Amino acid sequence: MMMKRNFLYSTILVAGVAMVSSCSKEKNTTPETIKPYTVPTTYDFTGADYTTSTQRVKMGVELNSYLGSANNATITATKAGDYFNNTNAPFTDATLNTSGITLASKTADATVFTGYFTEQANNSTKNTVTATNGSAGIVVSGTTKRLVSATGLEYNQAVAKGMMGALFFKEAVNILNAVPNDDNTTVTNGTTAMQRHWDEAFGYLSVPKNYDTTKVYTAADLDRPLLWGGYLAERGKGIQAGGVIFGAFLKGRAAIGAKDYTVVKEQIAIIQDKWEQLAAAAALEYVTIPTRSVNVGNLATQFHALSEGFGFISCFKYRATRSKLSAADFQTLQSIIGTNFYTLINETNFTKLVQAQTILKATYKL
Template identity: 70%
Template sequence: MKRSFTILTVLYAALLFTASCTKDNALVTTPVDEAVTPYDVPITYNFANADFFKASQRVKMGAELNSYLGTANNAVITSAKANDYFDNKNNLFTTDASLNTSGVTLAEKTADAAYFRGHFATQATNSLSNTVTAADGTAGIIVVGTTKRLVGPTGLESNQAAAKGMMGALFFKEAVTLLTNIPNDDNKTVTNGTTLAQRHWDEAFGNLGVPVNYDPAVTYVNTDPLRPLLWGGYLAERGKEILAGKTIFDAFLKGRAALGGHDKVVVAAQAKIIIDKWEQLNAAAALEYSTIPTRSVNVNNLATQFHALSEGFGFIHSLQFRATTSKLSAADYATLKSIFATNFYTLINEPGFTKLVQAQTILKTTYVL
C-alpha cells in the first residue's frame, strides 16, 4: 500500500508540473489578439490627444534653415550660423519664436548630420563669391534674366543639396522608420489618452508637413501660416499627377482610425500605402529635375538647368532612406547617385544627355511614372 501511494503521488506531481509548464508557456507564447472594434475614419487629423508637435516644429525649422542658406545669393553667410539653426542655438528662429524654446533640433533626428554640416560650410564658402561669374571649376553666380543662382565649382547649389537631402535624411527617414515599426509597438497600454503605436503614427504624420485639415484641392498661399511645408508643399508641386496628396493624407487618417479599432490588417495596409506613395513622390521629383535640363526650352539656360540638377541631387540623396521593401534596387540607386555626382557642366553638355536620360529611364521604369 505504501508503494502504491508513492507511485500515485509521483504521477500526480508530474501531471501538476506538466500542466503548470503548459499553462505558463501558453501565457508567454500565445497572446490573445485583440478583437477589432468599430471605428470611423474622419476627414481631418483631429484625433483625440494626437501629438505631433516635435515633428511639426522640425518641419518649420527646416524651412527657415533653407531660407537662410538661400540668402547666400546676395549676402555672405556663415556655417556657424547655419549650424546654430541646425542645433537650435542662440535663438535664431524668427518665423515662429516658439521654435527657439521647443526643446527639439534638426540635428538630433538627421541621419549623417556631418554630411549636411559639410554643405553648410560649402554654401558659406561659395557666398564669398556671390559677385563672381560662375564657370566650370569656379564658384560664383549665374544670372539669366531676373534669375540669379549661386553655384559651386561643379554647378551644384549646396543649399538645394542640403534642403532636399534633409527632406529624406530627416523627415522621410523618420516616417518610414516609425511606420515600419508600428506592428511592434504597444497598442494596448494607454498613457495620456493614446497608445505608443498611436503616438508614433502621429509623429510620422507630423513629418509630412501638412495641416490637420489638409485639402489637396486647395492652392495654399505663401502668407498662410498653416500652409503645407517641405514634403507637404511637394505633394502639390510634384505629386499631383500621382495623387500623392490625397493618397497619403487619406491613408494617415484611415490608419490612425484603425489603430483605435485595433484593426491590425488595415493599419499595416495604410502604412505600406504611405511609405510607397511617399517614395514615389520622391522619385517623381527626382525625375522632373533630371528632365528639366534636357528640355529644348532650357538648353543653354544654366540657371534653370543647374537649379534643377541641384534639386535632383538632393532628392536622389533622399532616396537613400527608402524602405527595405523599395522597388529601387541597390544597383540602380548607385547608378543614380553616380549620375548626379557628375560635374553639372559635363552633364548638360553630353550629346543626347546620355546620363540624364539613363536616370530618367531608371526612375520611370522603377516607379511607373
C-alpha cells in the same frame, strides 16, 4: 517492468502535448477584439499631438531660407550651425528657440550637411562674380540669380532636399516600421505609444489636419503644407500622392484606435511606398528639365533643377527595405547626379540624364 515504465512515459508525453496544443489553440482563437470604426476626413483625433515633428519642419524652412540668402549676402557656416543645432536663438519663431529640440539630433549623415554649410558659406563670398566650370559664382536667368559651386551645384538645394530625405522622410519611415511593435494598451495623457508615434510620423508630412488636395495653398495661408507637404501638389499630383498618403494616415490612425492591426500594417506600406514614389516623381522632373530644348543653354534653370534632383535622389538612401529600387540602380543614380553638372548638360544626347530618367520611370511606373 520496462514496458510499464515506457507506457507511463508515453502517457505523460501525450498529456503534455495535448496541454500545450490546448493552450496554443486557446491563445490563437482569442484575438483582441476589433472595435467598429469610421475613418474621418480630417486628422482631428483625440489627443493627437505632433508638435515636435512640426517644429523640426519649421526649423528646416528657416535654415533653408538662411542658406538661400547667400545669393545676395555673405553667410557663415557658424550661423547655419546655429539653426541646425538650435544654439544662440537663431529662429525668428521664438517658440523654436525654446523648444528643446534640434535638426541635428534626427538628421542622418549630419556631417555631410555641416560640410554643405561650409561650402555654401565659402561660395557666398563669390556671389558677385559669374560662375564658370571649376569656379563658384552666380548664374543668371532674367531676374533670377543662382549661387552655384565649381561644379554647378547649389548647396542650399542639396541641404533643403537632402534633409527632406535624411530627416523627415527617414524619420517617418523608421517610426512607421516600429509602430506594429508599439504598446497600444497603456494610455498616457490620453494616447498610447502607438498613437503618439503614428502622430509624430504624420507631422513630418507637414500638411494641415484638414488638408485639401483640391485647394491651391498660398503664402497667405498660415496653416499651409511645407516641404514634403508642398511637394504633394508640386510634383505629386500625377500620382495622387496627396490623397493617398493623407488618406492612409487617417485610416491607419483610426485603425490603431480600433486595434485593427492588419489595416495598420497595410497603411504603413501604402504611406512608405507612395512617399518614396513622390520622391521619385520629383527626381524625375529635375533630371528631365535640363534636357528640354527650351532650357538648353539656360544654366540657371538647368543647374537649379539638377541641384534639386541631387537632393531628391539622396532621399532614396533612407527608403524602406521592400523598396522597388535596387541597390545597383540607386548607386547608378547617385553616380549620375554626382557628376559635374557642366559635364551633364553638355553631354551629347544627355546620355547620363536619360539613363537616370529611364531608371526612375521603370522602377516607379512614372
